[in-house]
Amino acid sequence: MIHNLAKRAHDRNWTLDPIIRSMLDDDWYKLAMLQFIWKHFPGTHVRFTVINRTRSVRLAEVVDEAELRAQLDHARTLRFTRSELIWLAGNTFYGQHNIFRPDFxxxxxxxxxxxxxxxxxxxxxxxxxxxxxxxxxLWEIHALAILSELRTRRGYARLDEMDLDILFARAKSRLWSKIERVAGVPGLKFADFGTRRRHSFLWQEYVLELLAARLPGVFAGTSNTYLAYKHNLEAIGTNAHELPMVLTALARLGRLGATSLKDAQYEVLRLWQEMYGPAMRVMLPDTYGSTQFFRDAPDWAADWTGVRLDSKDPFEGGEEALAFFAAHGRDLRQKLLIPSDGLNADLMLQLHAAFGGRIQPGHAPSHFRDARDFQDPAKWRHEPRCRISSGIGTKLTNDFAGCSPVEAPEFSPISLVCKVTAVEGHPAVKLSDNYTKATGPAEEIAYYRSVFGTEGLTEVPVEV
Structure with a gap:
């Protein structure tokens, strides 16, 4: 359903366009994790907190508090509909039927x-x-999408209808240039991971409809469950940092049996594969540092399908993941890498060149910038080292910086997250492969680093 985006934005009929329209308007992995939580850890008391890592943007001076409360209150009125629940019950996810239990x-x-x-x-x-x-x-993604779109709507208020028409024309041109760059690349796969920081719901829907129509076989699907349901797309996602953060905090409190802090990150994997089998075995190793995770991981973890690369340089992180599988004697050609941190089209192509095939001597991944490079036999032989399927978020669903004909800083995305900050009244911690992304009180971060170490951690600026 293609909308007249400029007219819709100019009319500002927000009663017609609430930001969250369905409880399914969420990342699919949140539902898979929710069932895991419901089964294994019901009643565990937690706190989530929204964190603006772009401190230079004073968000409370941009977004109107009354509008924010109205959108949050609206989200609280939503329930899963009968047709949505039937779809969850009857659909096939990752080749598996009945992922969601009837009692859940x-x-x-x-x-x-x-x-x-x-x-x-x-x-x-x-x-x-x-x-x-x-x-x-489930508040996490809803809250982030609400804040992101309210900021977008403040930008709309600066523009008249002609300005808005220019804004969307430029954004559509930018999107089309990405499609042209990646169309026809052998073996390329990517999915939309852009719900939490999207420009707007309607723009994300427009992007997905265009990708599905113009990149069949390349566009793998979306993390947005509602848009997958509405447009018959593949729902993409497995698990996130939230699980090891909570289980490690429980271990710190002595509420995870004899499981130690370091072992808690593998207890997540054990319980996950016990619940879901082989369907969604993609690990996220960087919660407390990928290097220590791979060094100490049990052999059975190498049976997992692959690794999502989130906070380390993706080339370095990909090599580290493949080295782990190789050291445990697994066939790398069967393993999957999912780069997902701040990707754009060029970086996705370079990663595909580095891991999705062998590069001829003298040709670095940076040489691969569009489909023509992949069809040049002097540079490329299609002999995959492993499988690779990228996840693109903000640079796909909120790439509006510089598109407005008048100054509107609200169209430049910011790094907004919503993290677990407390478990049973005790602080929760994430270390990450990037010092800049660590969350938690300084003294708790220091303690966790004394346990997990800092090998392989670096400090780089966070854009999104």
């Missing part, structure tokens, strides 16, 4: 988002969601 779906039918806490401090919103883990977790 019965419980899901009565779920609504719990209350939130909102205040302001030093130009930023203090937005928290606290309660039972299984009730609170």
């Amino acid at each position: 779906l019965d419980w899901l039918s009565g779920l609504s988002l719990p209350p939130y806490r909102l205040s302001r401090m030093d130009g930023q919103f203090q937005l928290d969601f606290e309660g039972a883990w299984e009730e609170v977790t």
Whole structure:
């Protein structure tokens, strides 16, 4: 369903366009994780907190608090519909039927988002969601999408209808140039990971419709469950940092049996594969540093399908992951890499060149910038080292910087996250492969680093 985006934005009929339109308007892995939480850790008390890593943007001075409350309140009125639950029950995900249990779906039918806490401090919103883990977790993506689109709508207010027409014309041209760059690349696969920082719901929907129509066989699907449901697309996603963060905090409190802090990251894998089998075995190793994760991982972890590369240089991280599988004697050609951190079309092509095939001597991955390079026999032989399928987020669904005909800083995306910050009243910590992405109180971060070490960690700027 292609909309007249400029007219819709100019009319500003937000009652027609609430930001969150369905409880399914969420990343698919949140639902897979929700069932995992519901089964294994019901009632665990957690707190999620929205964190603006782009501190130079004083978000509470850009987004109107009353509008934010109205959108958050609207999200609390939503419930999973009967047709959505039937789709979850009957659809095939990752080649597997009946991923969602009937008793879980019965419980899901009565779920609504719990209350939130909102205040302001030093130009930023203090937005928290606290309660039972299984009730609170779905706030994450909804809250981020709401804040992102409210900021977009503030930018719209600076523009008249002609300006808006130019804005979307330039954004569409930019999107089309990406499609032209990647069309026809042998073996290339990518998915949309852009819900949390999208320009708007309608723009994300437009992007997905265009990709599905113009890149069949290349565009693999979307992490957005509602748009997958609405447009018959593949729903993409497995798990996220949230799981090891909570389980490690529970181990720190002595509430995970005899499991140690370091072993908690592998307990996540054990419970996950026990629940889902081979369907979604893609690990996320960087919560407390990828190097230590791979060094100490049990041999059975090498049976997992692949690795999502999130916070380390993706070329370095990919080599590290393949070295882990090779050291355990696994066939690399069967393994999957999913780069997903701040990707754009050029970086995706370079990663595909580095891992999706062998590069002739003298040709670095940076030489591969569009489809023509992949069809040049002097540079390329299609002999894959492994499988690779990228996930592109912000640079796909919110690439509007410089598109406005008048100055509108609201169209430049910011790094906004919503993380677990407390478990059973105790601080939760994420270290990451990038020092800049660490979350938690300084003294807890220091303690976790004393346990997990800092090997392989670097510090690089975070854009999105």
